[in-house]
Amino acid sequence: MTETFTPPTRFAVPGRISVSNRAAGVWQNATITEIRRETPHAATFRLAVPDWQGHLPGQHLMLRLTAGDGYVAQRHYSIASAPDASGHVELTLDHVEGGEVSGWFHTVARPGDRLEVRGPLSGFFAWPGDRPALLIGAGSGVVPLMSMVRHHRARGLSVPLRLLVSARGPEELIYAREYGAETTPVFTRSAPYGVPVGRMAAAHVVPLLADQPPGGWEAYVCGSNGFAEHASRLLVAAGQPVERIRIERFG
Amino acid sequence: MNVTRGFTGRPRVDDPGLPPGQYDAGDDWPVLSAEVTPELAPADWTFRVDGLVEEPRTWNWEQARGLPDSVYEGDIHCVTSWSKFGVRFGGVSLDAFLHVVRPHVAATHAVAYSHTGYTTNLPLADLTGGRAWIAWEYDGQPLAPEHGGPARLLVPHLYFWKSAKWIAGIRLLDHDEPGFWEQNGYHARGNPWEEQRYSGD
Numbered sequence: 001m002t003e004t005f006t007p008p009t010r011f012a013v014p015g016r017i018s019v020s021n022r023a024a025g026v027w028q029n030a031t032i033t034e035i036r037r038e039t040p041h042a043a044t045f046r047l048a049v050p051d052w053q054g055h056l057p058g059q060h061l062m063l064r065l066t067a068g069d070g071y072v073a074q075r076h077y078s079i080a081s082a083p084d085a086s087g088h089v090e091l092t093l094d095h096v097e098g099g100e101v102s103g104w105f106h107t108v109a110r111p112g113d114r115l116e117v118r119g120p121l122s123g124f125f126a127w128p129g130d131r132p133a134l135l136i137g138a139g140s141g142v143v144p145l146m147s148m149v150r151h152h153r154a155r156g157l158s159v160p161l162r163l164l165v166s167a168r169g170p171e172e173l174i175y176a177r178e179y180g181a182e183t184t185p186v187f188t189r190s191a192p193y194g195v196p197v198g199r200m201a202a203a204h205v206v207p208l209l210a211d212q213p214p215g216g217w218e219a220y221v222c223g224s225n226g227f228a229e230h231a232s233r234l235l236v237a238a239g240q241p242v243e244r245i246r247i248e249r250f251g
Numbered sequence: 252m253n254v255t256r257g258f259t260g261r262p263r264v265d266d267p268g269l270p271p272g273q274y275d276a277g278d279d280w281p282v283l284s285a286e287v288t289p290e291l292a293p294a295d296w297t298f299r300v301d302g303l304v305e306e307p308r309t310w311n312w313e314q315a316r317g318l319p320d321s322v323y324e325g326d327i328h329c330v331t332s333w334s335k336f337g338v339r340f341g342g343v344s345l346d347a348f349l350h351v352v353r354p355h356v357a358a359t360h361a362v363a364y365s366h367t368g369y370t371t372n373l374p375l376a377d378l379t380g381g382r383a384w385i386a387w388e389y390d391g392q393p394l395a396p397e398h399g400g401p402a403r404l405l406v407p408h409l410y411f412w413k414s415a416k417w418i419a420g421i422r423l424l425d426h427d428e429p430g431f432w433e434q435n436g437y438h439a440r441g442n443p444w445e446e447q448r449y450s451g452d
Contacts, residue, residue, distance in 0.1 A: 005428050007364035007419060013286040013431065025451030029253065062448075065255040073260050074272055076331050100261045100274075108257040115255050121449070122435045124285050225282040229397060232287045242287045243368075249283050 014124075014218075014246050027064070027116045028052070032109055033088065038174045042140060044080060044092045045105060049117060054083050056126035057147035058220065058248075061089070061119030065101055075101045078143040078222070078248070079120065082150035089117075092174060094140045125248045127220060129157050134208055134217035134240075136200070136231045138166035139174075141223030141250060146175050148220070149182065160213040166200050166227065200227075202234055209238040216241075222248040268326055269334055270443035276333035282397045283331060285431075286367045289417055293401045296366070298348070298385060302423035305353035309420075312401065315385065318343040323384055323405060328443040330410040340405050341388030345378050345421075348385070358423040362430060363404050366417040371430035372439065373406065373413055375423060382408055385418060410441035410448070 034046035055061075057079075064074035081090035095106040127133050127148045135145040142165045152161045163183040167173040169190035179185070186200045209217070219240050221231045228249045235245055261274070269275065293312040301307035321344040328334045354375065361378055364370045377383065384405040387394050394400035399416025406413045412432050433439055438447040446452055 005362045005364070005370060005422060005424075007362075007368055007370060007422075013368045025449055065258040065260070066253055067258050067260045068254050069263075070252060071260045071263060072272060073258075073274070074332055104255070104258050113256050114253065116253055118449075122432075122437075124431075124435050225397065228282075229288060236287060242289075245287050247285055247287065249281070 014243050025118070027118050030115050030117045032111050032113045032115075034111060035109065038092060039172050041172070042092055042094050042174050043106060044090050045109065046088055046090045047117070048088050050087055052087055052089060055079055055089070055120035056123070056128055057082060057151040058125040058127045058144045059120035059122060060125075060144065061117045061121060063091075063101070063115060063117050065104060065115055073101050076121070078147070080143045080146055082147055082154045084154065092140060092143045092146075125220065125222070125246050127151075127218070129155060129159065131218045132160040132213040132215065133162075134219045135161070135163040136205075136219065136221045136235070137163070138200070138223035138227040138231070139172075141227065141248070142174055144222055144248060145220060146178070152182075162208055164200065164204055164208075166223070200231060200234065202238060205234045205238045209235075209240060216244065219245045220248075221245060223250065225249045268336060270328055271446050273328055273332055273334040273443065276335050279333070280335060280398070281329065281331070281333060283329065284397070284416060286369065288396050289367055291366055291396070291401060291417055296401045298402065298418060299420035300348050300352045300423070301420065302361070303355040303358035303425060304423055305355070306351070308348075308352050310348070315343060315402070316387075318347045321347070321384060323386070323407060325407055327407050327411050327414075330412055330437065330441065330448050339390055340384060340386040341391070342384045342386035342402065342405065344381055345383040345385060345404075346381060349379060354423050357425045360424045360427045361421050362424065362428055363413075363415045363421045364419050365415045366419040369415055369417075369431050371413050371415050372428055372433055373409070374427070374440065377406060377409060377440070378421070382406065408442075410443055412437065413441050
């Protein structure tokens with residue numbers, strides 16, 4: 001193990017999660033095997049990656065598309081599926097206005113199409129399923145968190161897990177049919193009858209921190225930078241230690 | 252070459268300033284820090300240079316601001332594949348700090364660290380010769396907290412994770428020690444022109 005310098009600081013970043021970086025260096029062929037619509041703006045793309053070496057919930061991959069003239073576009077995407085032995089991974093992508101990669105996925109892609117991926121990448125936002133996890137996401141920021149929820153279910157884990165997920169309205173809530181008692185949706189523009197409309201607030205976060213499992217929560221926040229700033233401030237104000245807040249900002 | 256059916260991509264721009272695999276983010280400036288943005292006032296900010304140097308030294312805000320101004324005008328490149336053209340940062344050249352502490356000849360590498368505890372490693376040669384800054388202004392305004400204000404390291408010729416936000420110090424070493432992202436699989440140097448994104452690239 002390489003020696004590493006630890007700076008003296010007032011604040012702190014969360015500790016690292018050790019993962020294998022063995023697979024990160026190699027581009028692998030992937031084939032789209034299934035496309036499922038999630039919301040009017042988001043769809044899930046299931047990829048067969050025969051040489052996939054497995055991942056931890058919360059990790060991402062890099063994906064690249066190649067045009068006929070050799071032009072390449074590459075992007076990072078969070079993995080939505082739980083780790084399993086199927087040789088497949090799933091990505092859920094928003095259709096970004098003018099997005100050259102997400103645009104291809106949403107308007108051109110069909111099962112059988114081939115592309116390339118490398119990964120999994122980065123251990124920072126990974127959740128091995130070992131500690132209680134408090135997950136807070138907005139929009140497609142729920143994608144890596146859903147990998148954690150699915151992992152929790154697939155393995156029948158007993159470690160506490162809660163998900164707060166913000167969406168504009170019920171029709172924009174990705175994975176709506178999959179959520180169970182662990183999840184509280186927050187609707188910012190429109191909500192089913194009887195459900196309040198409004199931004200995620202202290203009222204959502206404080207009860208979860210007032211009723212912490214033994215040893216406390218590991219917090220995972222994912223979404224736009226604006227949402228991540230807002231949600232991480234709510235967590236800090238409610239008493240969550242900064243060194244136990246991991247943030248993945250989409251940008 | 253593995254051509255993706257039906258993929259054409261953006262109109263090709265023959266831009267010699269765009270490193271391979273990058274795209275022009277235009278007016279966007281994505282924020283990708285992995286930790287909570289710290290509430291760090293200029294009065295609480297300090298910057299230390301130590302390790303293999305003759306005279307370790309800590310500067311406070313006023314002392315650092317008293318060093319000669321230096322401006323970087325140019326481009327920045329993020330490993331997540333956006334580049335941003337024509338940015339303007341104001342601050343002080345890192346050479347001005349190193350001139351005071353006088354690095355030992357044995358110093359070959361450095362770990363830059365943040366007030367959050369974030370770390371990143373760099374060859375010392377990438378921090379000298381007018382190629383690195385401590386920056387506190389962006390486009391003539393104080394650097395925003397989410398972009399590393401009150402002050403960040405700026406090493407624009409490398410991928411931007413090397414430009415540590417909320418910079419707290421630089422320790423000079425006679426060997427390379429991987430920093431935060433480098434321990435998470437990212438490249439030790441991060442030269443965008445050679446696409447050194449991940450270890451092994």
